Amino acid sequence: MSVGLVIVSHSPKIAEGVRDLAAQMAADVTIVPAGGTDDGGIGTSLEVVMAAVESAQSGDGVVVLTDLGSAVMTAESVLEFLDDDARALVRVPDAPLVEGAVAAAVAAQGGADLDRVAADASAAGSAGTASAGGPSSGVATGTDAAGTVTQDEPGATGTFILINTVGLHARPAAKLAQALGGLDAETRVNGVDGASVTMLMTLAAGQGASLTVESTGPDAERAIETVGDLVGRGFDED
Template sequence: MTVGIVVVSHSSKIAEGAVELAAQMAPDVELVAAGGTDDERIGTSLEKVLAAVEQSLVDSGGDGVVVLTDLGSAVMTAESAMEFASDPDAVLLADAPLVEGLVAAAVAAQGGAAVGDVCKAAEAVAFGTVPAGVGGPEVPDVKDEPDASGNFELINPLGMHARPAAKIAGGLSGLDAEVTVNGVDGMSIMALMALMALAAGKGSTLRVEANGKDALKAVQYVGRLVEEGFGEL
């Protein structure tokens, strides 16, 4: 079993679409969409969210459930559903952007992370961070020389895209290190995907720099993913 994930949105289409996206990167994770009202209008439904949480608790086989939401009242609805859940202590609400947080959480769950770590993976995502020259600031250097670094050539056919970005960000979120990949935040899926705009396709090189206790582990983790073609070969 893996940790279950529930997506709460004001729109059933948004919830279902987010689940469909995350499922491409985490096929073994139980993802449940709980969007819209009972009559499919825009809004949230306590009954629908509670049913989704209960289903996910069963599907996770006791591993726990992480809930992600979109806007305002969805948070309150999710909190109410958690209070009424059969095992409220096994359900965590992530304070994270819906889509990016969901993908990071799903990848962490796919890797066998515990419920608390799955929630942390979602919350560790740096929302909206993109490379310099693509709408946002470059992550500043912590110091002149990183604790660990490496250069890795992309060998998978599509280079950097959503699935590799999710695997990198999801794995790094559980490590005690600050990591950049080609100068952008290695824990931000959006920033990593923006590397596509800088021609990070097959044959290009990822420069990974890390500082902190797990710096070497972080560089080795990214290097292993790249050398394995992100499982796409």
């Protein structure tokens, strides 16, 4: 089981499209579109959203992503109709619909709990302001361009060259974020959070781009090796 997602939009087609996109990153996560009114028109419906929340609930909680303001109001109205126990398992974060859904889906696929999934969705809203610059301070250096791993407390670093044709686009970013999110380490890739798919995508790193990876924590060396393995395999893309 995992945290489920509900996509609330005034347009049924938008809700379904966002669901389809997010599902590409998270095949095991239940993602339910809740777009339009009861008769399929443009708007939102309390009944449609309520049914979607119930459908997405597996026991680990549900994160509801919305588009425009009245969709937020509809989602919050649903909360008022739930009993206390059910309400405690639903979050409606302030997050962009598309970026938030992708980030939440990746977090849920990686086994994150309800609050972490909601937090990752919210963080996607500020991803565009992230620095895509060089490495941060406080982590050991000494890695060569071929991808040799160096570990020297308090962390490890590695430098790797993207070889897959389209670089660090959505699907490779999702694979990388999922892999790093499951480790006991704080890892940054070219200065951004390596466990955040949206932050990785802001790097716009194409084929031939260099990834400088810095990690601290018990699994720091493993994190560097994980990045090196995924990059070396071209993220298993043809």
